Amino acid sequence: TLFRAGKSRDGYFTNEAILRHAALAMDILDRHFGHDRHILIFDNATTHLKHADNALSARSMPKFPTKPGNQPFGVERGVIGDDGKPVHGPNGKVLKEKIRMADGRFADGTVQSFYFPEGHEHAGAFKGMAEILKERGFDSTDKLRASCPGFQCNPHVEGCCCRRLLYNQPDFVDIKSNLELACGIHGYEVLFLPKFHCELNFIEQCWGYAKRMYRQFPPNSSEAVLEQNMLKALDAVPLASMRKFATRSLWFMDAYHKGLRGKQAAYAVKRYRGHRTLPLSIFEDLNTLN
Numbered sequence: 001t002l003f004r005a006g007k008s009r010d011g012y013f014t015n016e017a018i019l020r021h022a023a024l025a026m027d028i029l030d031r032h033f034g035h036d037r038h039i040l041i042f043d044n045a046t047t048h049l050k051h052a053d054n055a056l057s058a059r060s061m062p063k064f065p066t067k068p069g070n071q072p073f074g075v076e077r078g079v080i081g082d083d084g085k086p087v088h089g090p091n092g093k094v095l096k097e098k099i100r101m102a103d104g105r106f107a108d109g110t111v112q113s114f115y116f117p118e119g120h121e122h123a124g125a126f127k128g129m130a131e132i133l134k135e136r137g138f139d140s141t142d143k144l145r146a147s148c149p150g151f152q153c154n155p156h157v158e159g160c161c162c163r164r165l166l167y168n169q170p171d172f173v174d175i176k177s178n179l180e181l182a183c184g185i186h187g188y189e190v191l192f193l194p195k196f197h198c199e200l201n202f203i204e205q206c207w208g209y210a211k212r213m214y215r216q217f218p219p220n221s222s223e224a225v226l227e228q229n230m231l232k233a234l235d236a237v238p239l240a241s242m243r244k245f246a247t248r249s250l251w252f253m254d255a256y257h258k259g260l261r262g263k264q265a266a267y268a269v270k271r272y273r274g275h276r277t278l279p280l281s282i283f284e285d286l287n288t289l290n
Helices: 015-032 129-135 162-167 178-185 203-214 223-235 239-257 262-271 282-289
Strands: 039-042 075-078 096-099 189-192
Touching (some): 015 178, 039 178, 129 162, 178 189, 203 223, 239 262
Antiparallel strands (some): 075 096
């Protein structure tokens, strides 16, 4: 898939693009390896971790119900056109719209709507954090402040504000990303790598190999030539090298699993690169070096 980044070109790589790529990958795996169990691994990037637009969040919730005549509280999101791309206004900015927040769930799994039902005197209005917490069994929520200044709560006081109480509710904590939801529907598991650990994702080493090959081509101002050079560089990564990169990532995982830290893991991977896994004697070697 070729992607030309830029506002006036193909836009930018968004969560929607990631979902399309994941759907394509799952189709390929289902077609050729349908009897296997598959786990898709992604970097810990915000583009991958994005939740649904209406996902539960107490960040901007008001404490009290919506006043009569005011627009009910909702989640703001960008307007998407029929072509699947964001719609921009005359000022060049993406147009925004408000949608209702998704329903929560009580401890027993039953649904809790955050908006007053039909027939209520404030039907359709947002209940507010105080009322939502009351329905969950919390007392005196009217006397609690909405949130601590700067959302810097005292770690030793559990019920300091309404926002913190909601943040710690199971349905607010266990929110799955769009990727997890989309892949889960097809029976696929999703794992996110730790932040700032590109050595655990062997595709990063494949990119490095391709970039090195690309820099060997002579400079050119033709976009068509640059595109061909890029495709040649990507095709130049040998399958054998990919397998070596994957094995190297596994070595790092094994090193961290055994309790080694950054520099220790890097030393161990280099020192025992001929081994399938790192031997337990690595700790004796490190002690000797120290």
